[in-house]
Amino acid sequence: MxxxxxxxxxxxxxxxxxxxxxxxxxxxxxxxxxxxxxxxxxxxxxxxxxxxxxxxxxxxxxxxxxxxxxxxxxxxxxxxxxxxxxxxxxxxxxxxxxxxxxxxxxxxxxxxxxxxxxxxxxxxxxxxxxxxxxxxxxxxxxxxxxxxxxxxxxxxxxxxxxxxxxxxxxxxxxxxxxxxxxxxxxxxxxNYQYADVYLTGYRKSEFGWLASVMGTDGQLRPAGVIELGVPPVHKQAFRGVCGQLVSGEDKNFVYLEPRLQATVKFRNWTKSGMLRSPVFVDFVLAV
Missing domain, CATH: 3.30.470.30 (DNA ligase/mRNA capping enzyme)
Known part of the structure; x- marks a missing residue:
């Protein structure tokens, strides 16, 4: 039952x-x-x-x-x-x-x-x-x-x-x-954790920003997709600048130069180094 x-x-x-x-x-x-x-x-x-x-x-x-x-x-x-x-x-x-x-x-x-x-x-x-x-x-x-x-x-x-x-x-x-x-x-x-991430792309279909972080080798690596917590005004601001940062695309994503940063809150890091359930908090740096 x-x-x-x-x-x-x-x-x-x-x-x-x-x-x-x-x-x-x-x-x-x-x-x-x-x-x-x-x-x-x-x-x-x-x-x-x-x-x-x-x-x-x-x-x-x-x-x-x-x-x-x-x-x-x-x-x-x-x-x-x-x-x-x-x-x-x-x-x-x-x-x-x-x-x-x-x-x-x-x-x-x-x-x-x-x-x-x-x-x-x-x-x-x-x-x-x-x-x-x-x-x-x-x-x-x-x-x-x-x-x-x-x-x-x-x-x-x-x-x-x-x-x-x-x-x-x-x-x-x-x-x-x-x-x-x-x-x-x-x-x-x-009990959220917080991190600053680079916004390195976005989905072409449903909403989602690609998040990347700096690896131990000094290179950016993927860390997940931000889908939650983004207010309309922040989505509008992102759309206003992302066109200037496009570095490539494929079937599912448009990729951006890593010049935008955001603070996210998340449950924890997964064993594969990804953000678990990241939620947007605010922009760190605007271009």
Whole structure:
């Protein structure tokens, strides 16, 4: 049984408010776990079934019908949560490869909400009552864990998250009902990194600026595509000068001399040296 997940608004800065609880944000992907009539089914937030991808999450000691909301994650050899590893698991194809991957690199599920239990729809129950029910009916196992939360100290938690270079925090109103859409009752604060990049081209089709950074060899190298956060006025300013900087093109891109710079915020550097989810902040240098 798939139930639409509740989504988060975003704020730039953490806050302290006694009406909220605070949880660490797990750097994985959203998962709805449904166990109905003894059969466990897993869904992404977009209602794509992914049961076969995570066999290690299918056997656990809850007999009654239940629907949980959580985040699938994977840890590296140093015990750190690694988004790229869980994405690798998600994209693995073929039963034999999936089973081998589950043994080599098992995932975990961090559960933070309970939506349905033993025939009762719990989405209209206030969050703190849902947390009590979750705690009473879902035991922690080697693969499935309940998330810890604080009832105060959002700013202090975010500071600790930054020191550990983790993804961020989630702030949830204690009296919030669970609604299957985005709501300001749930707020995420991301621990962004910042970098200055060169704008070295743009897509010919949908919007996207090519970003490059200086490599250790002193040469520019590709670092990703900026698609988010660019206001109309900045797009207009870019169009006003980019025609003077064209250095070449191919089927998909127009390339520019590296004379424009921008500041971006992003989640982290990928293992291949790319910006993960870069968001435009402002221009650094205009020609």
């Amino acid at each position: 798939f139930l639409e997940p509740m989504l988060l608004e975003q704020k730039d800065q953490p806050f302290d408010d006694s009406r909220f609880i605070y949880e660490p944000k797990i750097d994985g992907h959203r998962l709805i776990l449904s166990k109905i009539s003894g059969k466990t089914t897993l869904y992404t937030r977009h209602n794509n079934e992914c049961t076969a991808q995570y066999p290690e999450l299918l056997e656990w000691p809850v007999e009654k019908d239940i629907v949980l909301d959580g985040e699938v994650y994977c840890v590296d050899q140093d015990g750190q949560i690694d988004f790229e590893l869980v994405m690798s698991r998600f994209q693995t194809k073929g039963t034999e490869r999936i089973v081998a991957a589950a043994k080599r690199q098992p995932v975990g599920l961090m559960v933070f909400d309970i939506l349905h239990y033993d025939g009762q729809d719990l989405r209209g129950v206030p969050l703190m009552q849902r947390k009590e029910i979750l705690d009473s009916v879902v035991p922690d196992t080697p693969s499935i864990h309940k998330i810890q939360f604080l009832e105060k100290g959002g700013t202090a938690l975010f500071d600790a998250i930054k020191q550990q270079d983790l993804e961020g925090i989630v702030c949830k109103r204690k009296d919030s009902r669970y609604i299957g859409k985005r709501s300001a009752d749930w707020i995420k604060v991301i």
